[in-house]
Amino acid sequence: MRKSFSGLDILNGRMTGAYKGFFQSFFSSKKYISIKLPYYDYLRGQVFIQDLKDNYPEAITSYIDIGHLIELLYKDFLNQIKRGVKNEDVAIYLKQSMEKYFPVKVVEKRVFKQVNHHLFKYEEMAEMDEDEENEEKFAYIEIRYSEKVILRGEILLYDLTPFLDNTTITVEQLISIIYLDFIKRVQEHGNSVTVQQTILKKLQSK
Secondary structure, three states: OOOOOOOOOHHHHHHHOOOOOHHHHHHHOEEEEEEEEEHHHHHHHHHHHHHHHHHOOOOOOOOOOHHHHHHHHHHHHHHHHHOOOOHHHHHHHHHHHHHHHOOOEEEEEEEEEEOOOOOEEEEEEEEEEOOOOOOOOEEEEEEEEEHHHHHHHHHHHHHHHHHOOOOOOOHHHHHHHHHHHHHHHHHHHOOOHHHHHHHHHHHHOO
16 A cells, blocks of 8 residues: 555555554544635635624634534544445545546647657647646645544545545545535525534534
8 A cells, every 4th residue: 555545644654554552643643634725615614603603602612713613524524434325425426526626627738749850740738737726715724633533534535446436535635525515505505593503513512
């Protein structure tokens, strides 16, 4: 195994024995993971959190921010996986989400190539456009998770590999997808009381 499923690459570390004190680190160690979000969706999440604070001031007794919301949504997703979801179904969802939220731009180019000393020809080439931030502004959020929570995501992505058809997904992208799906639902249906109360209840039970 060499493919990395997150910037922390915890799974490969476990497999190669790079981590010492397995049980101690597995249950107690915390790591920061960086999540990239379109700036508007980041702001929309902040507004959702502020709405919670405004609508339920008596219920929110501790500090919460968008990082807590993202952490909650990711853990809730993992809990759904624990309860039993087909890998094929999860893979389909993630492939569609990658196309939706992380589209790969392909740029067509014509290159003038020399065939021999006397002959040249044009050749069509397709290249991946890596300059993905030239149009849209992004926000980067550092979220602290226990290693076991990040590792669970890496293992999930490893298990899904046969069903992803060469689509590469990291834990960071997985977390972004889960959050962006939530925000899109809020945009489409508004800040419903049911959604706010559900999130509030989960935040309180952390």
